Amino acid sequence: DVKKNQDGFYHITMITQKGIKHILSKTIILATGCRARTAKQIFIHGTRPSGVFTAGTAQYYTNILGHMPTKKCVILGSGDIGMIMARRLTLEGAKVEGLYEVKSELGGLMRNYSQCLIDYNIPLYTNKTVTKVFGEKRLTAVEISSVNDDMSVIEGSQKIVDCDALILSVGLIPENELAEKMEVPIDEFTKGPIADQCNQTLKDGIFICGNAHHVNDLVDYVSKAGITAGRCAANYVNKERKLVKLQKSDLLSYCVPQYIDKLSEQKNVDVYFRSKARIKDVRVSVTADNRVIATKKLVEIRPAEIETIQLDLSKAGNDISNIFLSCEKV
The missing domain is CATH 2.60.40 (Immunoglobulin-like)
Structure with missing residues (x-):
């Protein structure tokens, strides 16, 4: 929890491994990152079997835990992490049936398209989306539908693709629950706080950086924003x-x-x-x-x-x- 005292200091209440901790500070830098959209946020119908992962979760299973989340999968969305995971899973022996993108063009960087999909012969299908999942305990198949320019499903275009996992790479949302609690104005398009060139929000003393501000393509941009926010917060004078x-x-x-x-x-x-x-x-x-x-x-x-x-x-x-x-x- 964060509250501003009458003396201008922010009173921050934190829960740590050693218990509740209180901190007073003139400035706060919000570096809360972003979160992935889930199947329910993009309105995929059907049962609720295991085997539906965000691309970040699949990456965690594969790279950190050392567990293969799938043997045969469909990837929805052509964001960068989706393409990177398509290559990663292929290298680990999984079969990637394809990446399905609801828009008419690629959703990530061209270099990732070249290095991850073309180099490994992984197909990309545009103007297509997943409309339904099948399975009881574990995912067994997904329904793929074509969409028109208005993103509406074209009736009669549905086909069933057998798979044991659906991996979602359908966009990221800045994680700004704390900013909203502090009534920091949010940009309607980026979903992150509005800020100036010092990364200071419209609330004096509250700074923002990285993917909490807006979703970046490259970690270089995130690092640069963090340096700017840190320097400006350290030199902050309430003027x-x-x-x-x-x-x-x-x-x-x-x-x-x-x-x-x-x-x-x-x-x-x-x-x-x-x-x-x-x-x-x-x-x-x-x-x-x-x-x-x-x-x-x-x-x-x-x-x-x-x-x-x-x-x-x-x-x-x-x-x-x-x-x-x-x-x-x-």
Whole structure:
């Protein structure tokens, strides 16, 4: 539990192996990571047999416990961990019937598609999903259905695939139960707290980093965010912030940080963003009061891959009133 005292300190109550512990701190860094969506969150019907795993659970069984969770499996979703587990299970002798992706294109990085699926002849099926599971004590089969552009199931397209495990790689959600209890404003798209370039949320003294902020593709981005949050939290002084919202192009689904504190000493900023659709040959630019302060050309942008652009806010000055992240085809 976390409560803020009248003196400005946060009173943190923790349960440890040695009992209940109380800590007073001016700052808190939330590094709670993310969790996987489950079968019930994506509305898969049928019985409740054993053999339905998230990709992370299957990875834990295989890599940490040394147990094979399956001999013949279906993987739903083409996220990075799903593709990595397809390769891992194949190397351990399991038969991967295929990866089934409800969208029309890959859900993870292209390098993982090449290294994990193509190199090991594991098939990828797009515009298909699992609609039902079969089995009593153990999973015996799944029902695969085709979907249209509206993600609606096409009647008559169903087929049964025999397997003893269904592995889910259907997305991650930032774990922010604690942030919500502290009434930290949450971004509707990323499902993580809204923050500035210091990774400080809209609640003074509360910082966020890693996958608790937004789900990252690479651990390098997570590590970098942790360093920024740690440094800014250590140097934290409760002073006024002047926040300017980082506006974005309609071609982008989100960008972080969501705000820029123009009084902050953190002038070198990495902006992370995702596109809504696959677009080739684009120019991404950041303007401050209609003056370009950063620009970058990209061969292709995809919804499944985070892109970054680096800003030097010292070029913008301290009186900026508008910052815009643009994206246009060239």
